[in-house]
Amino acid sequence: MKKIEAIIKPFKLDDVKEALNAIGIKGMTISEVKGYGRQKGHKEIYRGAEYVVDFIPKVKLEIITEAALVDQVVDCIRQAANTDKIGDGKIFVLPVEEVIRVRTGEKGKEAI
Amino acid sequence: MKKIEAIIKPFKLDDVKEALNAIGIKGMTISEVKGYGRQKGHKEIYRGAEYVVDFIPKVKLEIITEAALVDQVVDCIRQAANTDKIGDGKIFVLPVEEVIRVRTGEKGKEAI
Amino acid sequence: MKKIEAIIKPFKLDDVKEALNAIGIKGMTISEVKGYGRQKGHKEIYRGAEYVVDFIPKVKLEIITEAALVDQVVDCIRQAANTDKIGDGKIFVLPVEEVIRVRTGEKGKEAI
Amino acid sequence: MNTGDIAFMLVASAMVMLMTPGLALFYGGMVRSKNVLGTIMQNFICLGLISIIWVAYGYSVAFGPDISGFIGNLDWVGLKGVGLTVGPYSSTIPHLLFCAFQLMFAIITPALITGAIAERMKFSAFLLFTVLWSSLVYLPVCHWVWGGGWLGKMGALDFAGGTVIHINSGAAALAAVLVLGKRKGWGKESIHPHNLPMTVLGTGLLWFGWFGFNAGSALAAGPLATLALFTTQVAAGAAALSWTLAETMLQGKPTTLGAASGAVAGLVAITPAAGFVSPVSAILIGLVAGTLCYLAVVAKSKLGYDDALDVVGVHGVGGLWGALATGLFATTTVNPNGANGFFYGNPSLLGVQALGAGAAIAYSLILTFIILKAIDATVGLRISAEEEQQGLDLTQHSEIGYTI
Amino acid sequence: MNTGDIAFMLVASAMVMLMTPGLALFYGGMVRSKNVLGTIMQNFICLGLISIIWVAYGYSVAFGPDISGFIGNLDWVGLKGVGLTVGPYSSTIPHLLFCAFQLMFAIITPALITGAIAERMKFSAFLLFTVLWSSLVYLPVCHWVWGGGWLGKMGALDFAGGTVIHINSGAAALAAVLVLGKRKGWGKESIHPHNLPMTVLGTGLLWFGWFGFNAGSALAAGPLATLALFTTQVAAGAAALSWTLAETMLQGKPTTLGAASGAVAGLVAITPAAGFVSPVSAILIGLVAGTLCYLAVVAKSKLGYDDALDVVGVHGVGGLWGALATGLFATTTVNPNGANGFFYGNPSLLGVQALGAGAAIAYSLILTFIILKAIDATVGLRISAEEEQQGLDLTQHSEIGYTI
Amino acid sequence: MNTGDIAFMLVASAMVMLMTPGLALFYGGMVRSKNVLGTIMQNFICLGLISIIWVAYGYSVAFGPDISGFIGNLDWVGLKGVGLTVGPYSSTIPHLLFCAFQLMFAIITPALITGAIAERMKFSAFLLFTVLWSSLVYLPVCHWVWGGGWLGKMGALDFAGGTVIHINSGAAALAAVLVLGKRKGWGKESIHPHNLPMTVLGTGLLWFGWFGFNAGSALAAGPLATLALFTTQVAAGAAALSWTLAETMLQGKPTTLGAASGAVAGLVAITPAAGFVSPVSAILIGLVAGTLCYLAVVAKSKLGYDDALDVVGVHGVGGLWGALATGLFATTTVNPNGANGFFYGNPSLLGVQALGAGAAIAYSLILTFIILKAIDATVGLRISAEEEQQGLDLTQHSEIGYTI
Numbered sequence A, B, C: 001m002k003k004i005e006a007i008i009k010p011f012k013l014d015d016v017k018e019a020l021n022a023i024g025i026k027g028m029t030i031s032e033v034k035g036y037g038r039q040k041g042h043k044e045i046y047r048g049a050e051y052v053v054d055f056i057p058k059v060k061l062e063i064i065t066e067a068a069l070v071d072q073v074v075d076c077i078r079q080a081a082n083t084d085k086i087g088d089g090k091i092f093v094l095p096v097e098e099v100i101r102v103r104t105g106e107k108g109k110e111a112i
Numbered sequence D, E, F: 001m002n003t004g005d006i007a008f009m010l011v012a013s014a015m016v017m018l019m020t021p022g023l024a025l026f027y028g029g030m031v032r033s034k035n036v037l038g039t040i041m042q043n044f045i046c047l048g049l050i051s052i053i054w055v056a057y058g059y060s061v062a063f064g065p066d067i068s069g070f071i072g073n074l075d076w077v078g079l080k081g082v083g084l085t086v087g088p089y090s091s092t093i094p095h096l097l098f099c100a101f102q103l104m105f106a107i108i109t110p111a112l113i114t115g116a117i118a119e120r121m122k123f124s125a126f127l128l129f130t131v132l133w134s135s136l137v138y139l140p141v142c143h144w145v146w147g148g149g150w151l152g153k154m155g156a157l158d159f160a161g162g163t164v165i166h167i168n169s170g171a172a173a174l175a176a177v178l179v180l181g182k183r184k185g186w187g188k189e190s191i192h193p194h195n196l197p198m199t200v201l202g203t204g205l206l207w208f209g210w211f212g213f214n215a216g217s218a219l220a221a222g223p224l225a226t227l228a229l230f231t232t233q234v235a236a237g238a239a240a241l242s243w244t245l246a247e248t249m250l251q252g253k254p255t256t257l258g259a260a261s262g263a264v265a266g267l268v269a270i271t272p273a274a275g276f277v278s279p280v281s282a283i284l285i286g287l288v289a290g291t292l293c294y295l296a297v298v299a300k301s302k303l304g305y306d307d308a309l310d311v312v313g314v315h316g317v318g319g320l321w322g323a324l325a326t327g328l329f330a331t332t333t334v335n336p337n338g339a340n341g342f343f344y345g346n347p348s349l350l351g352v353q354a355l356g357a358g359a360a361i362a363y364s365l366i367l368t369f370i371i372l373k374a375i376d377a378t379v380g381l382r383i384s385a386e387e388e389q390q391g392l393d394l395t396q397h398s399e400i401g402y403t404i
């Protein structure tokens, strides 16, 4: 079991979700995060004062999947999320030791 | 050290927190996430247009704990979060290499 | 590759970001979380009823970095986030198996 | 006709209309975000429902030619005969303007009840309830007091509707929470207001509209309206202070919701008294209202009924206090057409006031109970437990309040 | 001079002013949060732009001495001669007060169009558009109907601006969405309102202000204003009900946005009729307006144009229905200075109403089209695709609506 | 008595009341979300505090029989003798109505100061400050100008309270920020408004209420109120435009907060001039106000004092400009009871205006400084650094603004 975390641009979420669906990934968890990196932030102005805001809204996807599928999932996300512009995001793969479905108590592959 | 991540239904949070407390878990971090899986989403209507919203509000718990306690914690969450309905959520167990308390610099077990 | 997760007090975010910048960390992802631990919560009053709210707003930082830099990053966060008060937070180190940059497909060190 | 009076009553009518959206926000801010639209909707839809009922038969039943002091007849159905000449209820404004002003009162009264039943009622049941309650409870009680009915004739003083509106809706709220039962999780989970600035905004709009409500009840732009406006302002202010003071003494902190609730309690309490008491009496009425309603709200938790947004504590108790306070503080020195109360040498008025209030409470309690039981037995009152978890917005309206 | 009339018109002017911030919130709640300020700003800035235009030349062009029924001349530029004595348009209020009241109408009309073009127009282009549209479309059409121009003379009834304001802005909206094109992702992504309570708040303020708008159009505090206030209230209420009923039948749920939209549709439809029809007719007008505008909005998706917040469906269709409904339901029994409509034995009025509406639609469509094409060819209309992703707030104003 | 005048003044009083909740939202939207309730509460509670003070002794001290031009005596304590007949301040409305109208002014003036001290003051200290400041600063200055005191007698023109309200609160704000010091993190962290739509809503309510404020200051529904309403509208609009224009030139973008701030700056500046200048002059006054106040706000950062929500820059500077502008643009052609200013051949008025403003500034600065120092030395002014991190809402009121 692996965990794939992907940080993507928010407006790409629908595309990524559909692409993952197409390759059989039917479960995931997402959250709103803010990213800091090479992509430059934006200026905000309030009552004559200017601020540079470095943190940019991103969406984080978390997908638990079998080890065998990792490459396919990573490729799929990469293609769907890519706009060829700085700030498109990153994908991280982490090891997972166990997965349990709350409702049934099933473990491992069965739990996904 | 292990990290337990649990995705549960938001209204179960209080129950889960109390159950964990009862078995001596006194620290955790939670966040609002949205889940996508077998549980079907809901319909929204705006000015005559209908949308199906697939992402369902969930709460994510993150608990760092000693390896020895993992099974107990997982069971505890399972019982407290279970409603026997699709969408009750998942629990993931991940390896953790180090834990540090910011305030004191304590590491490992001492840091929890 | 390692993943460093740090739970800190929200008002320390700017300090931590600057400190990390100073040691060459130029990318991270943050999110709003709520923490539960030794730090005691606060009382809220609504229409004559009192509630104790245990979950305290925190910020979570996620930083992917080379294994060699982990200690330096952890120390840096510790120093910048420390206020010597309960609730300053925790730092966790997790293993990461792969990192991919969405835009270019670069992997590993190149992707950060 | 008097253009000054008409000008004032036109604007007063508009101001009272605004109270219903104001109330929607006042209540909407206090519920959980998953119920914000459902709560707002219950208020907002009254603007539609009651407008139609009013024209169809409501105005006639409430204000039409009297039948034995209990109800108006159907002569004015479809507003037949309710025209643009000065009417039976005023000699300086068109009959239709009086009818418009009263329509706004008829709209907000059932809306007030929505605070008690918040977060758990089916929208269809709510619509049915509102039609029945308005027809069977509001219209008769309104007739008793203002339409030439027995209560008004008895000499009970109710300047702007303490009995008709606040006691009436407060009693209905009590019946409703007893029939409906508690929200899931009440007393266990913490059920917090999701947006208190919205509640304060609602309070501001209510306060503003209440000037139209109370001063407009003079039906003319003159000294009486002036008095009512002034007493309204200072009673509301005094009650806001007094609620926050009481909670500071008992719980250690003055809260914003307390200040807003206190203001509303003061506005409720001064409603029947506004044109009968002096400014200093108004302050006293407000000071008592703030503390009393606060204590009533605290008591609720102990009595164990789930009056979600405290309609009983604020409108019921505040309205009752206002009715009695009118019997205490009324004086003909400020309004020669009023009466003297207890403190001005006339203890009998207090009895009349209590009787009027008691009659309204009894009638409203019983009828509301019957109506709700009937609806429960037929279409059902409550949403399912699972729907309650999801919230009114999604389950009743397929919408959500906020998207970030 | 009549102090009652002046009192009423002062307040009515203030109430109509409040409609523009109300509209800003009504629209602001319906867009995505990244565009909330940009949307609000497009409305708010009209309060500045048009105020200056109005004093400079606008009032003169709209209401100044007539040139061949088409336009006013420049005699009153800088409000020269527009003073504090009773004016040509009323014998009981100062000329400047009429001018103030009309200014508020001139402000909100271009603001209405912002709903159609939401979420994609450059702010600089918007400013330019507003100046040109007000000058070349609003001022002439206003003159035709109210300033002594040909349409008013022809006998078309437009009590409070159905043609001048709603049909006019609705037609302009249609031209605008055709020229501007769709928002990125329209029809694919779900583009949801970000804050519906804000939209309901806006509705409440609009409804309140609309009393000033419609009743104020009587220019006096008398029976006519009373009638207009009453018909306004019941038409809005009926339309709110009817929209939610229609959607319940077609989509299974009554929505809060539906109730709010219905209310606005009812207010739009009653605008031209408010002082000419009976309360019962007003209810019928409202009931039809709610259903009709709902169907128009549903049809939009099928026709495939992106009228973001449904200006065409609500103001265009609702305004057109109101103009025709005036031709159907007008009766001299409620307003002897009005006329009889179709149902009162005078079918010819319907023709006049249709002609008036048609002329306004044609003129507004064509002129708006030309203006926008001209702007597009010079400074450009739309923000870039990337800016659209980021939102108006950051790209046009360097601000964000909310920080948590 | 004149019913038209009474009708107008009743509504105007209600409208000015609404300005305080409006101000609460205007300010509330600009602070960080952890301070939204604390900020709102500081404004809201003034509705309670000042209402009681006003009845108790405030009205008497401000408007009661004059003692040596400096203060009123205590004859009218408890509103003794302030009745429902026409009063010393107007021959067409009841004395109590004048008293009600003035009460609303007395409420909003200390509320204005809360913008300067936002996000760091103890609520208990705030209450104490408000009681003292109202009593020792507001009441005397009000008496000087309007209560028969020396400044009014000197011939200074202040139509609706530029000196009494804006210069006065602006000077107090300056003293307050000097005594209180900066917020933690000021100049380092970015301290952003948390909810700008709320600020725009507040602006809309302020603008609406300001018509009651300025036009109501005519105390009658006639030409003078008409003039004041018109100049108010166009000055506000012009200033909104001019602020955004200035910031576009200096910072590249027109902001929504800039438009809202500009509108308020224009409303402030026109306040003393509203009934004395022509519409065209009003536009000029507004245009200058928008730019000037924007520059004052920009200068603040450089001067290094933390006037959190720019009370000095907007009310102080805007109010001062308004007082001087009245000395420049006043003309008896629009108001024969006014005076001519610099541009109308009477340079001396400018001197009188400057003197009046200077006196108010000096008095307010010094007294406010002393009051705050005294409070600081006794109960303490500021919350602790840790409380400041947590925010006013939790630490002062045990509440939070929003729960998602």
Ligand SMILES: Nc1ncnc2c1ncn2[C@@H]1O[C@H](COP(=O)(O)OP(=O)(O)O)[C@@H](O)[C@H]1O
Binding pocket: A007, A034, A035, A036, A037, A038, A039, A056, A058, A085, A086, A087, A088, A089, A090, C026, C027, C028, C029, C030, C062, C063, C064, C065, C101, C102, C103, C112
């Ligand atoms: N070292 C890192 N650790 C965690 N998240 C990172 C790291 N570097 C970048 N990110 C995340 O990836 C996002 C995109 O990174 P950025 O450097 O802006 O562009 P690119 O995706 O083209 O590399 C950032 O906004 C941030 O959320």
Ligand SMILES: Nc1ncnc2c1ncn2[C@@H]1O[C@H](COP(=O)(O)OP(=O)(O)O)[C@@H](O)[C@H]1O
Binding pocket: A026, A027, A028, A029, A030, A062, A063, A064, A065, A101, A102, A103, A112, B007, B034, B035, B036, B037, B038, B039, B056, B058, B085, B086, B087, B088, B089, B090
């Ligand atoms: N493969 C996955 N990776 C990450 N999260 C998942 C995955 N599958 C499901 N989830 C999370 O678990 C939640 C519940 O899953 P779902 O399939 O709806 O029902 P069940 O819990 O009964 O299996 C989802 O809403 C989602 O947040």
Ligand SMILES: Nc1ncnc2c1ncn2[C@@H]1O[C@H](COP(=O)(O)OP(=O)(O)O)[C@@H](O)[C@H]1O
Binding pocket: B026, B027, B028, B029, B030, B062, B063, B064, B065, B101, B102, B103, B112, C007, C034, C035, C036, C037, C038, C039, C056, C058, C085, C086, C087, C088, C089, C090
């Ligand atoms: N076992 C745990 N697992 C995950 N997060 C934890 C755990 N214990 C504490 N935390 C997080 O760390 C934060 C600080 O912990 P707390 O016990 O309050 O103080 P301290 O940082 O001084 O140890 C908590 O608010 C919570 O977010």
